[in-house]
Amino acid sequence: MSDFWWDVIDPVQSVLDGMMFGSIYALIGIGFTLIFGVMHRINLAYAAASIGGAYASLAAFQLLSAPAIVVFLCAAAASGVIGYLVYICCFRFIPTVMPLATLMASVGMLILIDEVVVHATAGMPEPYPAMFDDVMIDLDPFWVRGDLLMIFALSVVAMLILLYVLYRTRLGIATRAVAQQPSAAQLCGIGQERTNAATFVITGTLGGLAGAMVGASVGILSPLLALPLTVKGLIVTVIGGLGSIPGAIVAGILVGGFENVFQYFRGVTERDIYVMLLLFVFLTFRPQGLFGRISSRD
Amino acid sequence: MKRLLTIAAAVGVAMSVGTVADAADRTVKIAGFGAMSGVVRSFGINTEAVLRAAAKAINDAGGVKLADGSMAPIEVSFDDDRCNAEEGISVVRRLASGDAVVGVGPTCSNVAEPLFGILQAKAGDEGDSGLQFPIFTDTAIKGGLAKISEWAFRNVPNESQMYKSLFEWLATQHPDAKSVYGGVEEDFAHSRFTWYKVMKTRSADAGYEVKGESKWLLNDTNFTTQVREMKRAGADIISISAHPFTTCGVLKEMARQRVKYKVLVGLTSSSSLETLNGCAKQAEGIIIPTSFAPVNPDAVAAADAAAALGGSADLHSAAAWEIMMILKDVIEAAGIQATADSVQADRRAIRDGLASLKTTKGLLGEIQRTAEGEAVKPYVYVHAADGSWAVLHDPNA
Numbered sequence: 001m002s003d004f005w006w007d008v009i010d011p012v013q014s015v016l017d018g019m020m021f022g023s024i025y026a027l028i029g030i031g032f033t034l035i036f037g038v039m040h041r042i043n044l045a046y047a048a049a050s051i052g053g054a055y056a057s058l059a060a061f062q063l064l065s066a067p068a069i070v071v072f073l074c075a076a077a078a079s080g081v082i083g084y085l086v087y088i089c090c091f092r093f094i095p096t097v098m099p100l101a102t103l104m105a106s107v108g109m110l111i112l113i114d115e116v117v118v119h120a121t122a123g124m125p126e127p128y129p130a131m132f133d134d135v136m137i138d139l140d141p142f143w144v145r146g147d148l149l150m151i152f153a154l155s156v157v158a159m160l161i162l163l164y165v166l167y168r169t170r171l172g173i174a175t176r177a178v179a180q181q182p183s184a185a186q187l188c189g190i191g192q193e194r195t196n197a198a199t200f201v202i203t204g205t206l207g208g209l210a211g212a213m214v215g216a217s218v219g220i221l222s223p224l225l226a227l228p229l230t231v232k233g234l235i236v237t238v239i240g241g242l243g244s245i246p247g248a249i250v251a252g253i254l255v256g257g258f259e260n261v262f263q264y265f266r267g268v269t270e271r272d273i274y275v276m277l278l279l280f281v282f283l284t285f286r287p288q289g290l291f292g293r294i295s296s297r298d
Numbered sequence: 299m300k301r302l303l304t305i306a307a308a309v310g311v312a313m314s315v316g317t318v319a320d321a322a323d324r325t326v327k328i329a330g331f332g333a334m335s336g337v338v339r340s341f342g343i344n345t346e347a348v349l350r351a352a353a354k355a356i357n358d359a360g361g362v363k364l365a366d367g368s369m370a371p372i373e374v375s376f377d378d379d380r381c382n383a384e385e386g387i388s389v390v391r392r393l394a395s396g397d398a399v400v401g402v403g404p405t406c407s408n409v410a411e412p413l414f415g416i417l418q419a420k421a422g423d424e425g426d427s428g429l430q431f432p433i434f435t436d437t438a439i440k441g442g443l444a445k446i447s448e449w450a451f452r453n454v455p456n457e458s459q460m461y462k463s464l465f466e467w468l469a470t471q472h473p474d475a476k477s478v479y480g481g482v483e484e485d486f487a488h489s490r491f492t493w494y495k496v497m498k499t500r501s502a503d504a505g506y507e508v509k510g511e512s513k514w515l516l517n518d519t520n521f522t523t524q525v526r527e528m529k530r531a532g533a534d535i536i537s538i539s540a541h542p543f544t545t546c547g548v549l550k551e552m553a554r555q556r557v558k559y560k561v562l563v564g565l566t567s568s569s570s571l572e573t574l575n576g577c578a579k580q581a582e583g584i585i586i587p588t589s590f591a592p593v594n595p596d597a598v599a600a601a602d603a604a605a606a607l608g609g610s611a612d613l614h615s616a617a618a619w620e621i622m623m624i625l626k627d628v629i630e631a632a633g634i635q636a637t638a639d640s641v642q643a644d645r646r647a648i649r650d651g652l653a654s655l656k657t658t659k660g661l662l663g664e665i666q667r668t669a670e671g672e673a674v675k676p677y678v679y680v681h682a683a684d685g686s687w688a689v690l691h692d693p694n695a
Contacts, residue, residue, distance in 0.1 A: 017522040123339035125576040219550040220576040222543045224517040
């Protein structure tokens with residue numbers, strides 16, 4: 001194949017890879033956006049809790065030699081528990097009139113989770129199981145990584161389950177009610193604190209899956225992952241529109257794709273500059289993001 | 299007369315007991331520091347374990363001889379600089395105001411560079427108010443840092459020489475390999491320096507065509523684009539200058555994309571347990587020059603002693619063992635007092651002693667010392683074989 005064709009194929013392939021990987025950003029973005037939607041608070045410890053859950057699931061892998069799918073489910077469960085602890089420590093008892101306090105508490109929790117992981121593992125990268133990591137689907141001239149396709153599919157399934165929970169169950173109705181009109185929801189007998197706690201557990205579970213997907217896609221886990229995932233999750237949340245789940249999904253995939261495009265054309269050192277510029281463009285010209293609403297609640 | 303002799307004897311005994319007690323009270327305080335938190339925590343853990351193991355070995359053999367001929371034990375402390383320049387400077391300022399006679403560290407080059415900048419540049423320069431505290435570095439490996447200050451010394455491998463020798467050796471072993479392609483962790487000082495200033499230039503010097511390099515960042519997770527560039531270049535030798543986390547990520551992606559190569563070369567820092575822990579299968583065959591491998595009884599003993607204290611002796615931490623042995627010799631030759639009043643004089647004597655060294659004993663053989671405070675250490679080439687590091691070639695043999 002001539003160099004010309006490679007120059008055409010390579011950027012397209014990069015976008016495809018980026019979009020697949022972007023499904024992980026979408027999962028993280030959903031967590032941020034759901035908590036924001038319900039509580040109007042940003043939980044900066046969310047991505048760290050996701051990675052913490054993935055680390056916790058390593059016990060199932062290392063001690064019980066459990067298959068990858070079981071390890072992923074363990075990550076989701078562990079992260080759900082961590083999510084609940086984050087809620088108790090950083091949000092439950094801090095008055096809602098002090099948003100900065102909850103923000104700083106979640107920053108502290110981010111650092112705490114990171115350091116716990118570092119101390120438990122001495123910062124050593126730990127191998128993480130993957131599914132279909134040696135499968136390459138050849139669509140000449142393009143190809144798709146089997147593990148990324150699986151991650152993409154798993155992420156889509158997780159998002160569909162979440163949407164089902166939100167729109168077809170009593171818990172989902174309660175969650176949306178608290179997100180839209182907390183006072184009215186309380187008057188209707190919906191327990192605000194219970195709903196908030198449930199939101200943290202649900203998003204934590206989703207985050208644990210995302211943490212597991214990151215570990216699976218790289219093949220190893222490192223505490224280095226928490227901070228970049230936090231930044232990417234926030235970017236996705238803002239671009240998608242604060243509080244919008246479809247927005248987080250679309251923005252996650254878009255950010256993943258754009259990231260690879262910028263990297264292909266401008267190099268890895270400039271990649272994040274352009275991703276940040278994209279964020280600024282949205283903040284300036286469309287602050288409500290792709291799907292967010294400008295109107296406020298209550 | 300007899301009574302007088304008895305009193306004199308009693309006084310003599312009392313004085314000698316007093317002297318013994320004084321000597322027993324005196325300790326030679328050596329302050330280790332490095333990364334004990336964050337993602338490079340394992341480096342600090344290993345260095346601390348090796349420092350304590352070496353101190354134990356010295357103390358078990360009687361300790362260090364002081365200027366008055368008495369023996370004093372070595373006392374090691376270890377502080378966390380979090381691989382952060384401000385933290386490292388703060389730690390060393392604190393140590394310099396205490397009674398440690400020498401500092402051993404830091405882990406990270408981004409700490410070492412500014413840290414050496416706060417030391418007095420030229421020893422004895424009264425116009426320079428920089429710290430007069432000798433620092434002996436075991437891990438921070440970025441080239442040429444010790445020349446910043448005459449109080450800074452390093453016992454880190456000379457990567458330039460190691461990779462020069464490695465690429466020349468590869469040319470003889472793989473005459474069919476003609477080209478090199480690099481992979482570099484662009485935002486990490488050591489990785490960047492080693493690719494651009496060492497691997498790239500040394501491979502070109504050895505006659506290889508350098509076809510370019512793929513770049514990624516320390517905490518990247520997606521390497522598909524970079525590995526496609528690598529595959530497209532079609533080089534015979536892939537030379538990766540990155541730390542274990544991204545090295546493993548890239549090696550796994552190379553396996554997925556079925557990148558073909560004849561030889562795989564890695565960064566010195568990757569010849570560690572971390573790489574094997576993260577991706578032993580994909581790293582199989584990777585060749586790395588290293589200044590430490592347990593290939594002789596001394597090296598094995600050092601590795602065992604470190605392991606007994608929960609550490610692992612690798613090319614970085616094993617340097618701390620050598621440093622302790624060098625310091626013991628220097629302290630004994632310089633004749634320090636190890637008293638509260640002699641701290642600054644002892645530091646100066648140790649600095650001067652270190653500066654005057656031309657050669658020292660190392661775990662793999664004799665280490666040359668340069669006028670700029672750097673070391674030229676013996677080394678071997680190791681490769682990953684069956685999930686562990688094995689010596690592939692010993693250029694000194």
